[in-house]
Amino acid sequence: MEIAVSWWFTLVLGVLPLMMWLLWSWNELRFLAPLKARSSATKLPPGHMGLPYFGEMLTFLWYFKILRRPDDFIKFKQDRYGDGVGMYRTYLFGSPAIITCSPSITKFVLQSADLFRTSPSIELVGPNCLVAVHGKPHTRLRSYVSNAINRPEALKRIALHVQPRIVSSLQSWAEKGTVRAFDEVRKVTFENIGKLFVSFEPGPILDTLDQCFAGLLSGMRAQRLNFPGTAYHHALQCRKKLIAIFRTELEKKKKNGNGSETTNDLMDGLMHIRDEEGKKLSDDEVLDNIAGFVVAGYETSSLVSMWALYYLAKFPNVLRRLREENMAISKNKKGDFIYHEDISQMKYTNKEPAKPGTYNVFGGGPRICPGNMLARMQLAIFLHYLAIGYKWELINPDAKITYLSHPKPEDGVEIAFSKI
Numbered sequence: 001m002e003i004a005v006s007w008w009f010t011l012v013l014g015v016l017p018l019m020m021w022l023l024w025s026w027n028e029l030r031f032l033a034p035l036k037a038r039s040s041a042t043k044l045p046p047g048h049m050g051l052p053y054f055g056e057m058l059t060f061l062w063y064f065k066i067l068r069r070p071d072d073f074i075k076f077k078q079d080r081y082g083d084g085v086g087m088y089r090t091y092l093f094g095s096p097a098i099i100t101c102s103p104s105i106t107k108f109v110l111q112s113a114d115l116f117r118t119s120p121s122i123e124l125v126g127p128n129c130l131v132a133v134h135g136k137p138h139t140r141l142r143s144y145v146s147n148a149i150n151r152p153e154a155l156k157r158i159a160l161h162v163q164p165r166i167v168s169s170l171q172s173w174a175e176k177g178t179v180r181a182f183d184e185v186r187k188v189t190f191e192n193i194g195k196l197f198v199s200f201e202p203g204p205i206l207d208t209l210d211q212c213f214a215g216l217l218s219g220m221r222a223q224r225l226n227f228p229g230t231a232y233h234h235a236l237q238c239r240k241k242l243i244a245i246f247r248t249e250l251e252k253k254k255k256n257g258n259g260s261e262t263t264n265d266l267m268d269g270l271m272h273i274r275d276e277e278g279k280k281l282s283d284d285e286v287l288d289n290i291a292g293f294v295v296a297g298y299e300t301s302s303l304v305s306m307w308a309l310y311y312l313a314k315f316p317n318v319l320r321r322l323r324e325e326n327m328a329i330s331k332n333k334k335g336d337f338i339y340h341e342d343i344s345q346m347k348y349t350n351k352e353p354a355k356p357g358t359y360n361v362f363g364g365g366p367r368i369c370p371g372n373m374l375a376r377m378q379l380a381i382f383l384h385y386l387a388i389g390y391k392w393e394l395i396n397p398d399a400k401i402t403y404l405s406h407p408k409p410e411d412g413v414e415i416a417f418s419k420i
């Protein structure tokens with residue numbers, strides 16, 4: 001009896017607190033101790049790396065998903081660790097990480113690619129994807145990729161390619177009368193991506209690809225647990241499927257003499273581009289980066305169009321100025337569509353690019369979004385046709401916002417939509 005009591009006593013007073021301390025400190029000991037051991041002068045940002053494996057995911061989900069007050073996640077850190085440094089250490093999405101919350105520190109981090117690395121799941125993005133490579137290989141790959149998307153000829157061609165679908169989608173929204181803007185912009189964005197990136201027309205293959213990308217994106221925002229039933233496991237299956245579809249297309253293009261004459265899409269662009277020494281990208285580099293473009297450009301572009309609809313409905317004075325500018329351009333244009341030159345005249349629509357050192361939605365430094373010109377241009381075209389031809393109202397102007405995986409109104413921005 002006495003032995004049992006002293007056993008419980010030791011457990012409650014000794015072992016349990018020790019276990020809890022170990023759980024609480026595990027990530028700190030595991031990741032920070034080696035850095036401190038290398039140099040005792042090493043200074044680390046304040047913060048805490050949370051529990052083993054999960055890190056601060058539970059706190060993160062609490063603020064983002066349950067409370068729906070993402071700013072308070074940062075505020076909580078500022079209250080706890082002070083807000084002098086503008087940077088906190090943490091552990092999120094299966095990886096040690098930092099959170100920056102001051103413009104100068106964010107700029108410093110974005111400019112210091114040698115000190116701070118992005119750490120996407122290589123299994124999901126592929127080892128040759130731009131976001132997964134670092135240093136010199138990154139600079140090399142980036143010049144290919146930027147050339148393929150940002151060359152003026154590429155942008156001119158894209159400007160014409162995306163318009164028919166934007167025009168016909170807006171007409172179909174007006175016929176329906178009420179639409180969920182997020183679903184509709186996603187649809188038109190993906191159809192344009194299919195056409196621009198791999199010359200796919202709407203149909204079963206594009207639908208399969210859409211489902212695969214949805215699965216892949218969910219896995220990227222999930223804990224990296226790989227067994228049947230998890231989002232991460234499903235994402236890996238989706239990646240396999242979509243790479244197989246792209247590979248079949250690439251082989252077809254190679255058989256047809258690289259296909260550039262007939263299709264001239266982004267995959268052709270990546271297959272043809274050569275560096276100064278005349279070297280081309282490997283097949284795997286082409287495939288990983290085509291998939292990477294879709295991951296980077298699909299959700300982002302859809303969300304930005306959705307938010308444009310939302311805020312223009314809330315700020316009619318901005319819509320009025322946008323309409324004036326675009327009406328003037330549409331009166332002077334010669335053909336049915338607007339051209340790259342017309343878009344560059346849209347001073348109000350385009351808004352000035354962010355000044356160096358200020359917040360830029362496209363990031364900064366050596367990894368600044370290489371698709372930013374393309375994204376801006378597509379948005380300008382979308383705004384043009386919206387402003388000159390349509391009016392719309394939010395059905396639920398006070399809809400709550402959800403914050404994961406990205407901020408969006410709960411109703412997906414339901415609008416009543418009609419011709420002017």
Ligand code: HEM
Nearest residue numbers: 130131293296297300301304362363364367368369371375
């Ligand atoms: C409104 C739409 C978009 C937004 C807001 C956006 C934003 C971003 C941001 C914030 C980054 C990280 C930058 C950094 O780390 O400094 C990024 C990277 C990237 N974006 Fe975009 N993006 C958009 C559209 C696109 C499109 C349409 C494409 C391709 C067609 C694209 C391709 C990429 C790629 C490949 C990277 C990785 C760059 C690298 O690691 O070097 N993005 N984007």
